Every structure is written in C-alpha cells, then in structure tokens.
Amino acid sequence: MKSNKQRRAEIKARRLERAADLKAKLRTQDARQLSAGGLVPGMAMADKSLLAHYNTTFGEVPDFYLDQAYTCRDCGAQEVWTAKQQKWWHEVVQGSVYSQAVRCRACRQARRALRDAALRNEGANLLGDEVARLRALATKKPTDESLAQVETALQSKWRSLRVVAIEVMGQWGGPEQIERLQAFAADRGSSYGSWEYEASKAAAKALARKAEVDPEC
Ligand SMILES: [Zn+2]
Missing domain, CATH: 1.25.40 (Serine Threonine Protein Phosphatase 5, Tetratricopeptide repeat)
Structure with missing residues (x-):
C-alpha cells in the first residue's frame, strides 16, 4: 500500500508534468484554443464578475487560470501553483493581481512559525x-x-x-x-x-x- 507521502509526491510529479505541458502548448496556441473542447486538466475558468480589482493598467482580466510551475525561493523545490489555488487567491481572497507563488507550503509554514516565535519572544521570554x-x-x-x-x-x-x-x-x-x-x-x-x-x-x-x-x- 502506498503511504500518503508517496501519493502526494506522485500527485505533485503529475502536476509538474502537466504544468510544463500546458506551458509548451501555450507557445503554439493561445489559451482559447486550448480550452476549445472544454476545460483541460490544470485549468480553471475565471469568474470575471469577481475580478473587478483586476481592472487596472495591468492589462486584461484573465479568462481562466492555468497551473504554473515555480521554484521555491527558499528550498529550491519544484512546485505548482495550481489553477484552483490561483482562482481562490484572485477571486476569494481578492489578492494582489501581481502576486506570484514564491514559496512552497513547508517553507511558508516555517517562515510563519519563525515570525510567530519572534513575536512571542520579544522582551519577556x-x-x-x-x-x-x-x-x-x-x-x-x-x-x-x-x-x-x-x-x-x-x-x-x-x-x-x-x-x-x-x-x-x-x-x-x-x-x-x-x-x-x-x-x-x-x-x-x-x-x-x-x-x-x-x-x-x-x-x-x-x-x-x-x-x-x-x-x-
Ligand atoms: Zn520550499
């Protein structure tokens, strides 16, 4: 039987592959063509009504999100900022248009823990x-x-x-x-x-x- 860790590693490997694949396809065709036959894996439709904050000089409001591969700034791990996570970030959190995922989950947690510890320790401890x-x-x-x-x-x-x-x-x-x-x-x-x-x-x-x-x- 596979451990959760193994399973997570497999999912991650598949996502990385898919993100690379999507990126390659985008070089030869635009995203509209990509989704001509409906959503492809690693893609999420954007709800433009929730993207008012996108209407800046930045440019166009996206039609959809695509899984994006990135390298963690702290540990160098290959990670994927999934289309779903991007949708959540832009539409639910209404996060900055310019935001990019830069750190893996483990490194984000480590940073938060360090910051919390520093705050707790200030002075008394x-x-x-x-x-x-x-x-x-x-x-x-x-x-x-x-x-x-x-x-x-x-x-x-x-x-x-x-x-x-x-x-x-x-x-x-x-x-x-x-x-x-x-x-x-x-x-x-x-x-x-x-x-x-x-x-x-x-x-x-x-x-x-x-x-x-x-x-x-
Ligand atoms: Zn990391």
Missing part, C-alpha cells in the same frame, strides 16, 4: 531565557568565559539579569566573589525598590546561603 542561561552557569565551576558573562550581566540594563548575576556569584562563592557580595550587601541603607536595595538583598541572601555550608564567611 528572551529575558527569561537569559536568566535561565545565567543560572545554569552557577551549577559549574566558574571559567574565564562564565566570569565574563556574569560581569556582562551585572552591567545589563535589565535589573533581573543583574540580580541573577549576584546570585550566581553567591553560588560560586570564591573569595573574590564573597568580597564583592559583601560590598553589595553593605549598601543596606538604599531606598526600597532601588537597584542598590535589590542588589544588597540578593547579595545578603547569597552570603547567607554560603554561610550555611561555609560558616567562616
């Missing part, structure tokens, strides 16, 4: 990802690279990243980090809600956690 990434640094011994990343986070315009950087320093808990945490923690007098206040709180918490396992701090 990117920050969330960055927080998670910084936290993960704390589970390993500091390296030059991760130390630099924490330094960068400390300069971030996002307060939450700066706070996480302080927490990570606390978890690393080397002498140099302890010293810096103590300096942060010393700034207790700052006004509630200020960055210094938040930093002091985060540093104090990190030092307290450190103290439980290392009482000499």
